[in-house]
Structures are given as structure tokens and as C-alpha cells.
Amino acid sequence: MKEYLFVLGLNHRTAPVEIRERFALDGCEVPKNGPLPLERPLKELILVSTCNRVEILGVGDGPEASDKALEKWAESRDMRAEELRPYTYLYEDSEAVRHVFSVAASLDSMVLGEPQILGQIKDAYREAVKAGTSKVVLNGLMHKAFSVAKDVRTRTEIASAAVSISYAAVELAKKIFGDMSDNRAMLIGAGEMAELAATHLMNAGISEIMVANRTFRRAEELAGRFCGRAVPFERLFDFLPEADIVISSTGATEAVVRAKDLKTVLKKRKYMPMFFIDIAVPRDIDPDVNALDNVYLYDIDDLKEVVEENIEKRRDAADKAREIIDRETERFDEWLKSLELKPTIVDLFAKGEDIGRKELAKTLKRLGDVDDETKAALETLVESMVKKLYREPVVYLKRRSREEGYSRKIISEMRRIFNLDRKKVPPHAHADRKKEHGEE
Amino acid sequence: MHLFDSLRLVIALLYLLSSILFLFGVRSETGGRRKAAAWLAAAGFLLHTLVLMHFLASTSFRVLPSGFYVRLFSWGVIAVFFFLWWRMRVGYLALVASPLALLVYVVSMAVPGMRAPVPASLSGLFLGLHIGTLFLCFGLMAIAFGAGIAFLHLNRRIKSKAGLKGIQGDMPALSTFDEVNRIAVYYGFPLYTLGLAAGFFRPNFTWDRIIFWFSLIVWFLFAFVFHQRLVTGWRGRKPAQAAIAIFLLLCLALSFNFVLPTSQSFHP
Numbered sequence: 001m002k003e004y005l006f007v008l009g010l011n012h013r014t015a016p017v018e019i020r021e022r023f024a025l026d027g028c029e030v031p032k033n034g035p036l037p038l039e040r041p042l043k044e045l046i047l048v049s050t051c052n053r054v055e056i057l058g059v060g061d062g063p064e065a066s067d068k069a070l071e072k073w074a075e076s077r078d079m080r081a082e083e084l085r086p087y088t089y090l091y092e093d094s095e096a097v098r099h100v101f102s103v104a105a106s107l108d109s110m111v112l113g114e115p116q117i118l119g120q121i122k123d124a125y126r127e128a129v130k131a132g133t134s135k136v137v138l139n140g141l142m143h144k145a146f147s148v149a150k151d152v153r154t155r156t157e158i159a160s161a162a163v164s165i166s167y168a169a170v171e172l173a174k175k176i177f178g179d180m181s182d183n184r185a186m187l188i189g190a191g192e193m194a195e196l197a198a199t200h201l202m203n204a205g206i207s208e209i210m211v212a213n214r215t216f217r218r219a220e221e222l223a224g225r226f227c228g229r230a231v232p233f234e235r236l237f238d239f240l241p242e243a244d245i246v247i248s249s250t251g252a253t254e255a256v257v258r259a260k261d262l263k264t265v266l267k268k269r270k271y272m273p274m275f276f277i278d279i280a281v282p283r284d285i286d287p288d289v290n291a292l293d294n295v296y297l298y299d300i301d302d303l304k305e306v307v308e309e310n311i312e313k314r315r316d317a318a319d320k321a322r323e324i325i326d327r328e329t330e331r332f333d334e335w336l337k338s339l340e341l342k343p344t345i346v347d348l349f350a351k352g353e354d355i356g357r358k359e360l361a362k363t364l365k366r367l368g369d370v371d372d373e374t375k376a377a378l379e380t381l382v383e384s385m386v387k388k389l390y391r392e393p394v395v396y397l398k399r400r401s402r403e404e405g406y407s408r409k410i411i412s413e414m415r416r417i418f419n420l421d422r423k424k425v426p427p428h429a430h431a432d433r434k435k436e437h438g439e440e
Numbered sequence: 441m442h443l444f445d446s447l448r449l450v451i452a453l454l455y456l457l458s459s460i461l462f463l464f465g466v467r468s469e470t471g472g473r474r475k476a477a478a479w480l481a482a483a484g485f486l487l488h489t490l491v492l493m494h495f496l497a498s499t500s501f502r503v504l505p506s507g508f509y510v511r512l513f514s515w516g517v518i519a520v521f522f523f524l525w526w527r528m529r530v531g532y533l534a535l536v537a538s539p540l541a542l543l544v545y546v547v548s549m550a551v552p553g554m555r556a557p558v559p560a561s562l563s564g565l566f567l568g569l570h571i572g573t574l575f576l577c578f579g580l581m582a583i584a585f586g587a588g589i590a591f592l593h594l595n596r597r598i599k600s601k602a603g604l605k606g607i608q609g610d611m612p613a614l615s616t617f618d619e620v621n622r623i624a625v626y627y628g629f630p631l632y633t634l635g636l637a638a639g640f641f642r643p644n645f646t647w648d649r650i651i652f653w654f655s656l657i658v659w660f661l662f663a664f665v666f667h668q669r670l671v672t673g674w675r676g677r678k679p680a681q682a683a684i685a686i687f688l689l690l691c692l693a694l695s696f697n698f699v700l701p702t703s704q705s706f707h708p
Binding site: 176302 | 601603612
């Protein structure tokens with residue numbers, strides 16, 4: 001019987017944050033005695049829980065497995081299944097496979113192409129393996145999902161471009177400076193977005209962050225957060241020559257840095273490049289500075305444009321990614337079907353070998369005293385005949401099982417033809433058909 | 441066909457395959473094609489070096505064919521490319537180095553087999569210094585030319601906020617191209633000076649050749665760029681433009697040997 005594969009879950013599209021919080025699951029809840037026990041009809045289980053989604057990946061004997069999972073999930077949060085159901089989605093078999101691949105490849109994420117989800121799925125899988133709740137089917141599914149996600153990331157541009165303003169600014173800085181380990185950044189003003197950009201800069205390996213703010217205490221506070229240096233706002237131009245990247249976000253109504261002031265700064269810097277990121281409205285940096293050699297200026301609108309282009313690029317990439325996922329879903333489905341065939345093929349050969357062994361024993365008994373060489377030759381002959389005899393039926397079984405809806409039927413026929421279940425055929429079996437054909 | 445003609449064809453073929461693979465591998469994530477392209481270029485370079493060494497070992501240096509100088513130029517480009525790759529890991533320069541080396545090499549095979557007598561005064565150490573240093577400088581400036589074009593293009597895209605699409609997004613940073621330019625100027629100018637000096641200060645040197653005055657003008661321009669980079673910290677657009685100009689002028693100077701009477705003239 002084919003395994004019933006399902007994904008039951010809720011995410012940022014189906015449930016508000018308070019529901020997601022309430023029903024969040026921990027990978028540690030998988031073990032057999034936890035709130036989601038691995039008991040019939042559930043055969044395999046993986047729990048994925050992130051801030052934007054909670055999903056149960058399961059394998060069971062039939063649709064009752066997903067009902068059971070929903071019931072247990074609700075129960076673990078002192079709710080009834082009916083209360084939880086409206087927020088959930090359920091994907092079964094091929095659709096479940098497609099969904100898992102899409103999630104791993106970050107096509108289902110709030111920010112298309114974000115990289116964290118794959119790590120979170122890997123963590124969830126690791127927990128399930130540790131708890132022994134991921135077995136043949138989910139192991140196969142997870143390994144395939146990881147390779148599909150890698151394929152999507154390398155063969156499409158799904159994750160190639162920044163889709164947040166602060167990250168886009170850092171990506172641009174990399175295009176100017178390359179390795180940023182020798183570069184320093186200065187924050188003029190201590191706004192939230194500047195802080196976010198500074199975090200990205202630190203992650204990109206910048207050597208130091210200076211903070212200049214009208215309120216020195218706030219500058220010190222922010223600088224402390226990045227192990228940086230607070231500098232007095234009034235002496236901004238004394239420290240500016242040290243900065244390669246300047247992120248400005250003050251509330252000033254007039255330009256804080258003008259092109260004419262910058263000429264002296266550049267000379268002191270020996271014309272090393274400077275990148276200004278002006279996220280203030282009204283703008284802090286005189287737009288004319290962009291006309292100076294080795295000075296690059298991006299304001300909030302420029303960065304928004306970059307981000308919009310990048311989002312568009314990711315959307316295009318997502319279409320290509322879906323093609324990869326469709327192809328891989330089909331392949332995985334075939335693998336699942338082959339799992340379904342396995343017991344029948346094993347039984348078929350086992351029966352053949354059993355018959356062969358019995359017949360060989362009879363023959364050897366009849367022949368009497370036979371030397372070892374002849375005995376070995378006869379054994380090889382029997383083995384080879386069994387293999388050759390059953391090769392064609394197995395090929396036929398595999399071919400027909402790929403046809404939609406035929407898998408179960410063809411397995412059942414094969415089991416009946418070769419009587420693999422060793423059922424006794426009653427004397428009046430098929431009597432109705434015999435009558436129909438006018439047989440006595 | 442002579443063995444060396446066949447080897448030259450093999451070298452050209454290796455450079456051609458390497459150029460094609462670099463071009464098609466430039467955006468691939470796995471880097472397999474780029475790696476194969478680098479190996480092909482390295483094989484071409486090794487064979488090229490062996491053929492040049494064999495030629496230098498077997499010749500008396502009294503008469504040199506025109507193709508020799510052009511082939512030396514091609515060799516210099518690849519030599520500098522591998523040097524910079526080793527120093528900075530800038531594979532993108534292969535997009536300039538490989539096709540340029542191929543082009544120059546093919547030109548060397550296509551130029552008529554004219555042979556020019558080397559002046560007696562320009563022999564031994566003088567010839568080695570004059571030719572070797574100048575062609576290494578040509579190689580450096582060829583790479584600086586490519587890096588300069590890439591810098592100017594990327595700089596314009598970033599300044600104008602036009603976005604970095606396709607291959608532009610994968611290109612190295614502006615600072616990398618500027619660093620290539622800096623290395624080329626830092627090593628190129630002393631080599632050029634030495635090469636010119638070896639040519640000028642040999643016995644029986646005559647001052648009445650146009651190539652002398654032209655080379656001197658290029659030297660002054662080169663010296664200015666070298667000074668500006670070293671002393672005032674020139675960076676970015678201006679040195680990139682200067683490197684492009686210097687390379688084109690060097691090519692022009694080299695071509696004088698084919699059209700004007702010079703000490704190594706192939707002018708009929």
C-alpha cells in the first residue's frame with residue numbers, strides 16, 4: 001500500500017501572529033511520549049516551527065493520519081481540532097512533496113529567497129532523526145528537499161540580490177570596496193534604519209563603526225552596541241576622513257555634508273573612495289557630492305529602486321525555480337511509487353527462489369550421488385532461471401505502476417497472478433465468470 | 441608543416457578554447473568551466489614559453505623575425521595575467537587577457553615572415569633588457585587596459601544608479617580593478633623606464649628617429665601617472681583613463697616598427 005504523505009501547517013498567510021505563537025511547536029516535542037506521539041496511524045513525523053510557519057510533515061496509513069496529527073496538535077495547546085483547522089492547510093502526496101520543496105527553496109517565505117528557512121528545516125530534520133521519527137520516506141524527502149533547494153539557489157537568481165534597503169546598501173558597498181575588513185563606517189544620526197545597516201556592515205566584516213549624534217549619550221549607547229566609537233557631532237569633519245562608508249539619518253532640515261566640505265576630506269584621505277548612504281528625509285548629504293570622483297551617494301529613493309528591481313529579479317527567478325521543483329516532485333513521486341513496489345518484487349523473487357530450491361532438492365534426490373561441481377552448476381542454473389523468469393514481470397510492473405492510478409491495481413493483480421499472499425483458492429472461485437463464459 | 445608551425449597552432453587553439461570557456465564560464469556557479477579555462481590557458485602559456493625559450497636558445501640574435509616581437513607581447517599578457525591571478529585572484533581579468541593574447545598571437549602568425557637585422561649595438565644584455573622589460577610592461581598595461589575599461593563601466597553604472605545587471609553584478613569590486621591598475625603602474629613604469637634606457641643608452645644610438653621622441657612622450661605621461669599614484673594618491677577614474685591611454689600609445693609605438701624605419705624595423 002502506498003504511503004500517505006502529508007504536510008499539515010499554518011503560516012504567515014493563513015494565521016495571524018498570535019495564532020502562530022500559540023501553536024508553535026518545538027522540534028523537541030517529537031519524541032514518542034510527547035504531545036505529538038508517533039503512534040498509529042502516524043508512521044513518521046517531522047516538526048518545522050519558525051516565526052512564520054508551523055508545519056507537521058507526516059507519513060501515515062491514510063488520511064486519518066493527518067486528522068490524528070491535527071487533533072493531537074490542538075490538544076497539546078488545550079484547544080479543539082475544529083478551532084485550529086480554519087488556520088491550517090493540508091497538502092497530501094505529490095502536493096505535499098511540492099510544498100516541502102518550495103518551502104526549502106524559500107519560494108513560500110515572506111521574503112522570497114531568504115536563506116534562513118533551509119537552515120531551520122535542517123535543524124528540524126536533525127531533531128527528528130535524533131528522536132527516530134524520520135524514517136525511509138521522510139529521510140528521502142528531506143535529502144531531496146535539500147538538494148532541490150541547493151539546485152534552485154545555484155541555478156536561479158532567487159537569492160542573488162538584496163531585498164531590504166539596509167542590506168542593499170551593504171551589497172553596494174561591497175561592489176565599491178570588495179573585502180570590507182579594512183574599511184570603517186560612520187553613522188551620522190542614530191536612527192533605526194542606520195542601526196540596521198550598521199548590523200549588516202558588521203556582519204560583512206567592517207573593521208570599525210563610528211557614531212556621531214547630536215546627543216552624545218545616544219551616540220555612545222549605539223557605538224557600544226557595535227563595539228565602536230562615539231565621536232562628537234560638532235567635530236564631524238575631523239573624523240570624516242577616517243570613514244569609508246557614511247550612513248546618515250539625522251533629522252536636520254539642511255544638508256549636513258556639502259560637496260565643498262568634502263573636497264578637503266577627500267584630499268586628507270588621499271582620494272580613497274567614500275560611499276554615502278543618505279536615508280534621511282529631508283536629505284542630509286548634498287546631492288552634488290555624487291559628482292566628485294571616488295564619491296558615491298545613494299539616497300533612500302535610489303536604494304528603494306535597487307530593492308524593487310531586486311524583488312522583480314527574484315520573482316522572475318521564482319518561475320524558473322518552480323519548473324525545477326515540478327520536475328523534482330515528479331521524480332520523487334516515482335521514487336515513492338517504487339517504494340510501494342518493493343515488497344511485491346521481494347515477495348516475487350522469494351517465491352521463485354523457494355520453488356527453485358524445492359525443485360532442486362527433488363532433482364538432486366532423484367539423481368542420487370552427485371559431485372559438488374554438478375551440484376553447484378545446477379544451483380546456478382536454478383538461480384539464473386528464477387531471475388530471468390521474473391525479470392519481464394518486474395519490468396512490466398514498474399512500467400505500469402508509473403501510469404496514473406494504476407499502481408495499486410497492478411500490484412494487486414501481480415500478487416494474485418503469482419499468489420504471493422499464499423491464499424488458498426476456493427473450489428468455487430470465479431464461478432460467476434465461468435458461468436458468464438458458458439463453461440461447465 | 442614544420443613542427444614549430446604545428447606547435448603555434450596548438451598554442452593558438454589552447455588560447456582560443458580558454459577564451460571561449462572563460463566567456464561561457466564567467467557566470468557559472470560551479471566554476472568548472474573557469475577552472476578548465478585556466479588549465480587550458482596555463483597549458484598554452486607553458487607551451488608558448490617552451491617555444492620561445494627554444495627559439496631564444498637556438499638563435500644568434502642577429503636577425504629576428506617580426507612575429508617574434510608580437511608573440512612576446514602575447515606571452516607577456518598571459519604571464520601578467522597569471523601573476524595577478526596569483527596575487528589577487530581576479531579571474532575576471534581572463535576575459536581580457538585570454539582573448540587579447542589569442543588575438544596578438546594570431547596576428548603574430550599572420551604577419552609576413554619579415555626578418556630584421558638586430559643592430560650590433562643592441563645585443564646581449566641590452567637586447568634582453570630592452571625587449572624583455574618592454575614586453576612585460578606591455579603585458580601589464582594590457583591588463584590595466586582591461587581593468588580600466590571594467591572600472592570605468594562599473595563606476596558609471598554605480599554613480600548613475602543604473603543598477604548592476606547580469607554579469608555586472610558578478611564582477612569584482614571597483615577597488616579590485618583599481619588595485620590591478622595600481623600594480624600595473626607600479627611595476628610597469630620602472631620596467632618601461634629600464635626598457636627604454638636599454639634601447640637609448642646603447643652605443644651608436646641615434647636621436648633622429650620618431651620612435652625615440654614618441655616613446656619619450658609616452659614615458660613622460662607614464663611618469664606623471666606613476667607620480668600621481670605614488671605621491672598624491674590618485675585613484676579610480678583618472679588612473680583608469682590614463683592606463684587605457686598609455687596602453688593604446690604603447691601599441692602605437694610597437695606598430696611604428698612595422699611602418700617606419702626604426703632600429704628593429706620591419707619596414708620594407
